[in-house]
Amino acid sequence: xxxxxxxxxxxxxxxxxxxxxxxxxxxxxxxxxxxxxxxxxxxxxxxxxxxxxxxxxxxxxxxxxxxxxxxxxxxxxxxxxxxxxxxxxxxxxxxxxxxxxxxxxxxxxxxxxxxxxxxxxxxxxxxxxxxxxxxxxxxxxxxxxxxxxxxxxxxxxxxxxxxxxxxxxxxxxxxxxxxxxxxxxxxxxxxxxxxxxxxxxxxxxxxxxxxxxxxxxxxxxxxxxxxxxxxxxxxxxxxxxxxxxxxxxxxxxxxxxxxxxxxxxxxxxxxxxxxxxxxxxxxxxxxxxxxxxxxxxxxxxxxxxxxxxxxxxxxxxxxxxxxxxxxxxxxxxxxxxxxxxxxxxxxxxxxxxxxxxxxxxxxxxxxxxxxxxxxxxxxxxxxxxxxxxxxxxxxxxxxxxxxxxxxxxxx
Ligand SMILES: Cc1cc2nc3c(=O)[nH]c(=O)nc-3n(C[C@H](O)[C@H](O)[C@H](O)COP(=O)(O)OP(=O)(O)OC[C@H]3O[C@@H](n4cnc5c(N)ncnc54)[C@H](O)[C@@H]3O)c2cc1C
Numbered sequence: 040x041x042x043x044x045x046x047x048x049x050x051x052x053x054x055x056x057x058x059x060x061x062x063x064x065x066x067x068x069x070x071x072x073x074x075x076x077x078x079x080x081x082x083x084x085x086x087x088x089x090x091x092x093x094x095x096x097x098x099x100x101x102x103x104x105x106x107x108x109x110x111x112x113x114x115x116x117x118x119x120x121x122x123x124x125x126x127x128x129x130x131x132x133x134x135x136x137x138x139x140x141x142x143x144x145x146x147x148x149x150x151x152x153x154x155x156x157x158x159x160x161x162x163x164x165x166x167x168x169x170x171x172x173x174x175x176x177x178x179x180x181x182x183x184x185x186x187x188x189x190x191x192x193x194x195x196x197x198x199x200x201x202x203x204x205x206x207x208x209x210x211x212x213x214x215x216x217x218x219x220x221x222x223x224x225x226x227x228x229x230x231x232x233x234x235x236x237x238x239x240x241x242x243x244x245x246x247x248x249x250x251x252x253x254x255x256x257x258x259x260x261x262x263x264x265x266x267x268x269x270x271x272x273x274x275x276x277x278x279x280x281x282x283x284x285x286x287x288x289x290x291x292x293x294x295x296x297x298x299x300x301x302x303x304x305x306x307x308x309x310x311x312x313x314x315x316x317x318x319x320x321x322x323x324x325x326x327x328x329x330x331x332x333x334x335x336x337x338x339x340x341x342x343x344x345x346x347x348x349x350x351x352x353x354x355x356x357x358x359x360x361x362x363x364x365x366x367x368x369x370x371x372x373x374x375x376x377x378x379x380x381x382x383x384x385x386x387x388x389x390x391x392x393x394x395x396x397x398x399x400x401x402x403x404x405x406x407x408x409x410x411x412x413x414x415x416x417x418x419x420x421x422x423x424x425x426x427x428x429x430x431x432x433x434x435x436x437x438x439x440x441x442x443x444x445x446x447x448x449x450x
Contacts, residue, residue: 040065043442044180044189046171046210048075048162050428051414051435052195053151058439059193060158066439067161067187069180071205074164075155076148078197078204082428083136087144089128090119090432091425092135098426100283101419102222106394107430110402114436119429122436126150136425163187171213177409191409191442193402195435198388198415199224206415214416218406220393222418225290226385227283228427231297232378233272237341241268245275246335249303252281253296254288263303268338273297273374276423283389283420286379299372301334301342311366318354318362329354334369342369387427389420402438411438 041064045052048070056066068075079087091098094116099107114122120130120137127150129140139146155162166182171192173179178192194214197206211221248266250273252259262277281297288295302310317329327350330339340350346365348357382388392412396405402417404410413435421427 041191041443042177042189043067043439044069044171044178044187044192045439046168046180046192046194046213047196047205047414047416048072048164049078049195049197049204049206049414050076050431051197051438052193053155054432054435055193055195055411055413055439055442056160056162057151057154057158058436059443060155060160060439062440062443064443065161066158067163067189068155069166069168069182069187070162070164071167071209072164075162076151078201078206079148079151079428080144081201081204082144083138083425085144086138086142087147088136088138088425088428089123089147090116090137090429092116092132092137093424094429098422098424099419099430100227100389100421101391101394101417103394104419106397106399107419107433109399110433110437111429113440114433118436119432122432123147123150126154168210168213171210172216173407191411193411193413193438193442194392194416195413195438196416198391199382200226200228200385200388200415202382210416214392217404217410219396219404222390222393223287223290224388224390225283225286226379226382227286227389227420228279228386228423229282229286229384230269230274230380231272231278231282231285231376232380233297233374233376235374237345238268238272238374239270241337241341242270244268244335244337246301246338247303248277249300250277250281251298251300252284253298254284254293256294256296258298259284259288266299271380272376273299279386279423282379282385285376286389289376289378295376297374297376299374300370301338301372302369307366307370310370311363314362314366315359318357321355324354325351326354326357327351345372386423387415387420389418391416391418394418401441402434403441409442411442413438 196210249263262280267274
């Protein structure tokens with residue numbers, strides 16, 4: 040019977056274990072935390088957005104986003120949906136995002152754990168791995184307590200995001216020792232820090248806005264949705280979506296700026312007309328009253344102050360020229376970004392094992408036969424919306440299946 044060793048019992052490691060065991064292999068998972076799948080419990084605000092109806096390479100980033108294609112062709116949307124349905128997860132869909140009907144991420148983890156138990160996968164938790172290396176045609180892993188020999192080894196040890204759930208990079212040296220190289224790992228899907236004083240005053244504002252990210256004054260990406268202004272900088276899903284590009288630029292010490300459009304639903308001309316109408320009404324309103332209903336209340340004094348308008352000044356006294364400036368400003372508030380909030384706050388990390396060193400059809404190493412990778416440890420990161428778990432399930436299943444069936448090492 041083929042023996043498969045899996046380093047890491049997270050989303051991708053458990054899926055790899057299930058796939059390998061279903062294909063008839065004897066599987067051991069080594070997990071250094073006291074239990075498997077801790078991160079899953081925190082996903083989707085505890086509700087676990089485990090996949091998305093919208094699929095495609097466009098939702099993935101990394102050195103070669105097309106790398107995901109052969110993996111998703113083998114285990115994509117319909118296979119993942121069927122996999123979880125069979126494990127008892129009844130799907131509830133919201134705007135394409137899939138959640139378990141229970142509304143609890145713990146259901147997803149429990150479903151995976153029950154399947155591991157049914158398949159008699161050996162799960163060793165709380166084990167500190169001291170070595171993972173080639174051993175003849177196979178592999179040998181040592182922990183403080185035991186040694187595990189296997190024909191194939193799958194690294195499913197995650198990236199560097201949210202290290203309190205166990206993904207702390209402690210397995211990276213073993214991967215490097217086997218000759219693999221890493222694309223620099225940076226936080227992604229993370230808040231961005233900015234020093235500007237107006238942000239402190241606006242802390243707590245949540246508003247529909249578009250975020251354009253500029254690196255060295257070139258726009259690199261844009262997203263729209265609910266932006267949050269905070270004590271430290273900017274947050275919210277659109278900020279998360281652009282953050283991995285900011286993180287890469289910080290690494291290269293580049294100048295990084297965000298341009299926030301607080302009125303993305305109106306063109307510049309439409310906003311100008313709207314402001315002219317509101318301020319020209321001569322209905323006795325003050326400047327701040329004239330903006331009521333257009334901007335978040337906390338944002339109004341800030342927008343006015345930045346344009347030299349006193350909140351209590353009569354709206355009708357504000358000149359057309361000043362209104363033009365206010366219009367330009369509201370659609371293009373420049374925020375100087377200094378850093379991300381780091382791995383501790385990040386939902387995923389970008390970077391990881393170079394995809395040029397992995398066969399995308401099987402997730403097997405192109406350098407070491409019998410060595411496989413799955414999940415976030417690989418240089419693939421997905422957008423918000425279930426794509427990171429999708430990658431974990433898909434790459435995990437493909438790696439587990441091929442490790443169990445295709446490797447020609449010792450038996
Ligand atoms: C707060 C939060 C919310 C998220 N929400 C979503 C969401 O709703 N939808 C979505 O798609 N994605 C979400 N993600 C991202 C998603 O959880 C991850 O991309 C996914 O879990 C990655 O799976 P993985 O198996 O590659 O790594 P992980 O889940 O990180 O698992 C890696 C495992 O390996 C173990 N390990 C690491 N090193 C060692 C070692 N040396 N020895 C033994 N074991 C080791 C770790 O303890 C861990 O159990 C979220 C992430 C966070 C932090």
